[in-house]
Amino acid sequence: MQMKGDTLQSLALNRLHAVKGVLLEAVFVVVAGVLFAFAANKISPQGLALTRDYFPEGTGRLVSATPPAALPHHATGTNSTALDPAQWLAAELKEKGLQLVDRRQTLQLFHDPRFQQNVIVFVDARDEQHYRQGHIPGAYEFDPYHPEKYFDAVLPVCQAAERIVVYCSGGDCDDSETAAILLRDVGIPNQKLLVYGGGITDWTTNNLPVEIGGRNSGTMRNPGE
Amino acid sequence: MNTGQPDWKRIALNLSAVLARWLLGAVFLYTGWSKALHTVDFLKLLRQYDLVQSYWLLNSLAAALPWFEIFCGVLLLTGVAVRGTALTLMLMLAPFTALVFHRALAIQSALAIPFCAVKFDCGCGTGAVFICHKLFENFLLLLLAAWLLAGYGRQFSLHYNLVKPKPR
Numbered sequence: 001m002q003m004k005g006d007t008l009q010s011l012a013l014n015r016l017h018a019v020k021g022v023l024l025e026a027v028f029v030v031v032a033g034v035l036f037a038f039a040a041n042k043i044s045p046q047g048l049a050l051t052r053d054y055f056p057e058g059t060g061r062l063v064s065a066t067p068p069a070a071l072p073h074h075a076t077g078t079n080s081t082a083l084d085p086a087q088w089l090a091a092e093l094k095e096k097g098l099q100l101v102d103r104r105q106t107l108q109l110f111h112d113p114r115f116q117q118n119v120i121v122f123v124d125a126r127d128e129q130h131y132r133q134g135h136i137p138g139a140y141e142f143d144p145y146h147p148e149k150y151f152d153a154v155l156p157v158c159q160a161a162e163r164i165v166v167y168c169s170g171g172d173c174d175d176s177e178t179a180a181i182l183l184r185d186v187g188i189p190n191q192k193l194l195v196y197g198g199g200i201t202d203w204t205t206n207n208l209p210v211e212i213g214g215r216n217s218g219t220m221r222n223p224g225e
Numbered sequence: 226m227n228t229g230q231p232d233w234k235r236i237a238l239n240l241s242a243v244l245a246r247w248l249l250g251a252v253f254l255y256t257g258w259s260k261a262l263h264t265v266d267f268l269k270l271l272r273q274y275d276l277v278q279s280y281w282l283l284n285s286l287a288a289a290l291p292w293f294e295i296f297c298g299v300l301l302l303t304g305v306a307v308r309g310t311a312l313t314l315m316l317m318l319a320p321f322t323a324l325v326f327h328r329a330l331a332i333q334s335a336l337a338i339p340f341c342a343v344k345f346d347c348g349c350g351t352g353a354v355f356i357c358h359k360l361f362e363n364f365l366l367l368l369l370a371a372w373l374l375a376g377y378g379r380q381f382s383l384h385y386n387l388v389k390p391k392p393r
Binding site for chain 2: 029
């Protein structure tokens, strides 16, 4: 009887040690994993800057929690999900002192002779990979999540320009808004900044010219590709 | 593990457990890597969950999670601290699955569609997926992790136990 009790006690103790061992291992995994993760983030070219606010003034949300205050009263009815996205976006931008432009206005600016003189400037707010796959001809690359890479090239041009059209992919993408706010925060006046809401998707689906590779590479993508 | 089963059955069970370990490791390695390559996209997706208000905390989560998954994936593939890693992954997977479920419910309610028709990018590293597939997949991953936590998948391990149980 005594032996059976000892065996049971020994089994329970072994089980307890095993559980403790697993818990200690898990603690080791968490500590070593977190250290590894932050070190890897630090050296990765895709790493995030921990202290940077990537979403100034509430940008970057696919779905806004509340309708923008600048929305016309008739549009803030009970069924707010049925709102025209362009109307919603225009109101959101207006709240931030920015102006939305559509394809027609963007095309006018694109064909304006001042575009060739950099008086009108186009800024592509997508990442490098997407930019190289195709952008509006002559547009400057400006990924708002890695702005330090682009400020040197983009800032002087924007300071000298009279009109700056910022765009991203269109649809849910609001990187153009983030980029415009970033430019505004470094001293580009609000009145110069225009956001092309339709973005590159709207541009390409209407068979407008697309340049691939770097800016002014001269390599154009065939419409419809 | 000697469970008193015939040899071939035991071998098959052990091999299945090793395959489960490799599968779980490969899944975390893949999803972690795909997030680590697009950290900004992952940051944007993570933000949709409204988990934290502080931006540096959100940045820290988005920066660390992909590499942490890679770390755990490598541990499982090589067989180092297997049970501790399995426990850690379960503790990560369970609340994350609950968050995904909660967000899917919100989307379902907003769009008034059947639950299984909800499709969105949950930030899981596999793009937009149907929620029922995602929940089933996470349930399977949890089961595999629980199996490893129970002490299976020991074969072909570099260092199965980091903390050796005291012999008595």
